[in-house]
Amino acid sequence: MRALLVVNPAATTTSARTRDVLLHALASEMKLEAVTTEYRGHARDLGRRAAESNDIDLVVALGGDGTVNEVVNGLLHNGPSPELPEFAVVPGGSTNVFARALGLPNDAVESTGVILDALREKRSRTVSLGLASGVAGTPDEGVPERWFTFCAGFGFDAGVVGRVEQQRERGKRSTHALYLRQVARQFFGEPHRRHGQITLERPGSDPVEDLVLSIVCNTSPYTYLGNRPLYASPEASFEAALDVLALTKMTTPSATRYATQLLTSTPARGPHGKHAVSLHDLTDFTLHSKAPLPFQMDGDHLGLRTSVAFTGVRRALRVIV
Incomplete structure (x- = not known):
């Protein structure tokens, strides 16, 4: 070999x-x-x-x-x-x-x-992956396609990733304390946390509007805090297409509640409640924003976007494991 x-x-x-x-x-x-x-x-x-x-x-x-x-x-x-x-x-x-x-x-x-x-x-397995691209007729039309292995974020989540990257470029070590500080700074600096700017559109369904936060998961857990796994979308897996966790409001009480749910999430239960939207096994959908918002894939901040098209591609890559 x-x-x-x-x-x-x-x-x-x-x-x-x-x-x-x-x-x-x-x-x-x-x-x-x-x-x-x-x-x-x-x-x-x-x-x-x-x-x-x-x-x-x-x-x-x-x-x-x-x-x-x-x-x-x-x-x-x-x-x-x-x-x-x-x-x-x-x-x-x-x-x-x-x-x-x-x-x-x-x-x-x-x-x-x-x-x-x-x-x-x-011994190997063939896993699904996510693919994101620009949307025709929008300012992001010419953005090249890009694959992601475990998650993407549009809005609040991506803003945190961008803040962490800025701190690392200034010489700060990537610690959990650094990440949590940037979560707090992003929250208090977020101008749209009461009235979201994002709309999720998918074929055959009504749009889901006024989203503040949208996390697209290709697997579960979607990230880790030290050795603690965090399950944004517990049903997500390498055998299915893409899952989405979105929030329609992030007031201080609701953000505290959902953050606590995320920190205590399990493979059987993730964040939930009247402001939480959970969607499972989506093959094709688009996120549109009324204003440019931060976008990240696999923890890499990719700048501001107004629209992103997502495709869940089953059996995309053979992995030795």
């Missing part, structure tokens, strides 16, 4: 020594080429190169969710195909949602052992 290992040298929880151990472990089982990313988008370019190659059987991403997202977008540049290389993830970031949602240990060395066992046993 010939494999490409895409290594993010800035992965927050993986030291150079650990990377060397993992590289030698993988190289002992396959013909391995390891490439260290050098710029934003490099992992995507490497994934695309592997997809267009005739001699790469497996692509392994060593890094966080951002690295995973880039590699996946490179692999699926021309869409899903049974001819594409298989994909594996060695978690090296601070959260590693995709890897953990697959059931992998949140430790690079342990995960490498699981992947090697899976390769020996020819």
Whole structure:
């Protein structure tokens, strides 16, 4: 087997020594080429190169969710195909949602052992993914399609992600305390939290209007707070299309209630109530906003958008697990 290992040298929880151990472990089982990313988008370019190659059987991403997202977008540049290389993830970031949602240990060395066992046993699964694109006739019409592995957010959630990224660019460490501070700042700075700007449209159904927050989930849990899984849409899975959790109001009492529900959520019950909208297994839908709002995918802030079209694509990618 010939494999490409895409290594993010800035992965927050993986030291150079650990990377060397993992590289030698993988190289002992396959013909391995390891490439260290050098710029934003490099992992995507490497994934695309592997997809267009005739001699790469497996692509392994060593890094966080951002690295995973880039590699996946490179692999699926021309869409899903049974001819594409298989994909594996060695978690090296601070959260590693995709890897953990697959059931992998949140430790690079342990995960490498699981992947090697899976390769020996020819064990894999084919997972669904989300695809987001611009909407014809809107200012975002020309925005390129982009795949996401576990979640996307439009509005409040994405605003928090953007604030966290700004703090990290200023040298702050990505901690849970930092994230919670940005949640509070986004809440008190949110001008539309009483009257939402977002409308969800889907074929064959009435629009869902006045949404303040919209989280699109491809799996459950949709993220983690340390070791605590958070279930925005407990029914979401890699075997279905996309789920949505949306809120129509975020006053201080309602935001406190829904935040508490999210922090205490379980695989059987997520946030709920008269201002919560939960939708399951959506294949195609669009989110429109009256004003430009923040947008994020897999924890990567992508700027402001007015409209985003979503597609849930079943059986999009073969993963070693």
